[in-house]
Amino acid sequence: MIDGADERTAHLFRMVTDAHTCPYGLKAKDLLERQGYDLIDHPLTSREETDKFMRTHGVETTPQVYIGDQRIGGYEDLLAHFGHEVPDEDTTSYQPVIAIFAVAALMALGLSWAVYETLFTLRAFEWFVSISMCFLAVQKLQDIESFSTMFLNYDLLAQRWVRYGYVYPFGEALAGILMVAGALVWVSAPVALVIGTIGAVSVFKAVYIDKRELKCACVGGSSNVPLGFVSLTENLMMIFMGLWMPLRATGII
Structure with missing residues (x-):
């Protein structure tokens, strides 16, 4: 939960280090911006900082998105939250x-x-x-x-x-x-x-x-x-x- 957040404010916690920028974090950022949210970006700039964030918030992966006082989850959770189709690797496709x-x-x-x-x-x-x-x-x-x-x-x-x-x-x-x-x-x-x-x-x-x-x-x-x-x-x-x-x-x- 993010203190003092309103329903049009989104907090994004994503891994951004010299060696790795999380692609799903970038996708989540783009999706939130296209949905018109006031985005507060929280780059996690080291492996240690990322691990500490996951331990503190009880999550297993990043990115993590919070909208208002609700934790939405990762990128696919965000897609589902906005009513978009969530990719399924096992689904047949032409x-x-x-x-x-x-x-x-x-x-x-x-x-x-x-x-x-x-x-x-x-x-x-x-x-x-x-x-x-x-x-x-x-x-x-x-x-x-x-x-x-x-x-x-x-x-x-x-x-x-x-x-x-x-x-x-x-x-x-x-x-x-x-x-x-x-x-x-x-x-x-x-x-x-x-x-x-x-x-x-x-x-x-x-x-x-x-x-x-x-x-x-x-x-x-x-x-x-x-x-x-x-x-x-x-x-x-x-x-x-x-x-x-x-x-x-x-x-x-």
Whole structure:
């Protein structure tokens, strides 16, 4: 409790040392200021001062926020106090996939404008798919060990040949890069077609036949994207490009 505080005054106790500035303290400060509170900032400038504050107030973490004579708590408690959604690491989310596809689409449109001076071209669509493949591969390659472990939950080939979980993201990256360049179609197309077909069959079996509730490894092993439509779409995109690019290269379409 903070003596003499009114309901529009907020006291923020946060760790600010030469070696460390608490990011959640900065977030709490920003949130309070945006909510229009008269903020009194109390930087805790050493580890010793921070430990003393926590012992005195009976708390285990900083930052700590007090509004009026009420202790609100840390940053997430402050979010809840103001009615904002509190992030939950275990909650499934499509946000990573939305971000990847949105940026890939904008990049494809940018390339189309740079090359053809118009946004909407057939090549822009091809770039969108191939750039998306590259982004998704990068997500997997950031932590290939975690990806391969999650991948084993549902991929039919990986369950029989474990090393395939390590090969898959390199194949996806290779196919995507070559398709962005429009080069070596007879390499990129078979790779995309093979891994896309195996992936599509695996996802369809796991989700729509076996009715399993799994997290998708499509954006890396640490993602909370649910396995299903997104992963199936990724694989169908690769199948499409594996068929489309040779047809384009031979002039059939």
